[in-house]
Amino acid sequence: MTDQATFRVWRGDSTGGRFESYQVEVHEGEVVLDLVHRLQATQAPDLAVRWNCKAGKCGSCSAEINGRPRLLCMTRMSALPPDEPITITPLRAFPVIRDLVTDVSFNYAKAREVPGFIPPPDLKPGEYRMQQEDVDRSQEFRKCIECFLCQDTCHVVRDHEENKAAFAGPRFLMRVAELDMHPLDAATEAGLDRKATAQEQHGLGYCNITKCCTEVCPEQIKITDNALIPLKERVVDRKYDPLVWLGNRIGLRRKD
Ligand code: SF4
Ligand code: SF4
Numbered sequence: 001m002t003d004q005a006t007f008r009v010w011r012g013d014s015t016g017g018r019f020e021s022y023q024v025e026v027h028e029g030e031v032v033l034d035l036v037h038r039l040q041a042t043q044a045p046d047l048a049v050r051w052n053c054k055a056g057k058c059g060s061c062s063a064e065i066n067g068r069p070r071l072l073c074m075t076r077m078s079a080l081p082p083d084e085p086i087t088i089t090p091l092r093a094f095p096v097i098r099d100l101v102t103d104v105s106f107n108y109a110k111a112r113e114v115p116g117f118i119p120p121p122d123l124k125p126g127e128y129r130m131q132q133e134d135v136d137r138s139q140e141f142r143k144c145i146e147c148f149l150c151q152d153t154c155h156v157v158r159d160h161e162e163n164k165a166a167f168a169g170p171r172f173l174m175r176v177a178e179l180d181m182h183p184l185d186a187a188t189e190a191g192l193d194r195k196a197t198a199q200e201q202h203g204l205g206y207c208n209i210t211k212c213c214t215e216v217c218p219e220q221i222k223i224t225d226n227a228l229i230p231l232k233e234r235v236v237d238r239k240y241d242p243l244v245w246l247g248n249r250i251g252l253r254r255k256d
């Protein structure tokens with residue numbers, strides 16, 4: 001006998017919506033995205049869902065399963081409670097376009113607000129040298145697949161649209177942290193203080209290190225422990241550095 005699952009899927013658009021219930025066949029080893037595809041093939045051909053790789057690498061199938069932000073293609077049916085309806089909803093922090101598809105352009109706007117790597121002026125490409133431990137440290141952050149599950153789950157913006165203008169979210173604070181700890185980044189020489197911008201422009205102070213972002217990251221990046229907390233510590237160190245304090249008082253900026 002083939003197993004059946006009950007799916008409660010949010011259907012609607014920016015004007016409103018409702019839950020629709022479906023009975024869908026389940027086969028051994030399947031993930032939630034397999035059942036969503038079966039649903040489209042058999043009962044709901046107009047159901048909108050975004051996906052691409054079905055391998056946890058493109059970051060496009062983000063949605064909420066039983067209220068938790070997850071990748072549809074990496075959530076095994078066997079990991080969900082059997083004999084209970086499975087609720088699938090669009091990401092809550094972003095505007096709905098249709099059904100399970102949301103407008104994630106907030107994240108692209110925030111990405112553009114973080115100035116990129118500034119190459120050292122005295123070195124040419126090919127002359128850059130880094131310690132392996134510095135490479136390893138940023139390698140972790142480079143695993144990000146930009147699924148924006150961390151952005152969706154962060155309570156600073158999840159139910160607080162009003163905070164979005166001032167807060168970049170964990171994914172982009174992590175980007176600031178990565179650049180700030182990059183040994184070759186020449187931001188300071190170029191007059192850019194990444195620690196100050198983290199606090200003043202990207203909203204680092206809103207983060208109260210709850211670690212919810214880390215818990216939902218499908219790449220198991222330790223966003224809070226390895227990026228946000230060290231960045232907060234460097235911001236505090238800089239603020240209470242007596243030389244920085246004196247420099248600010250007399251209108252100088254220390255090159256640190
Ligand atoms: S640790 Fe900070 S960025 Fe991450 S979810 Fe909590 S408040 Fe948001
Ligand atoms: S840090 Fe993790 S949860 Fe956030 S966008 Fe990147 S991969 Fe997704």
Ligand code: FES
Pocket residue numbers: 051052053054055056057058059060061062071072073074
């Ligand atoms: S379809 Fe690419 S991450 Fe799920």
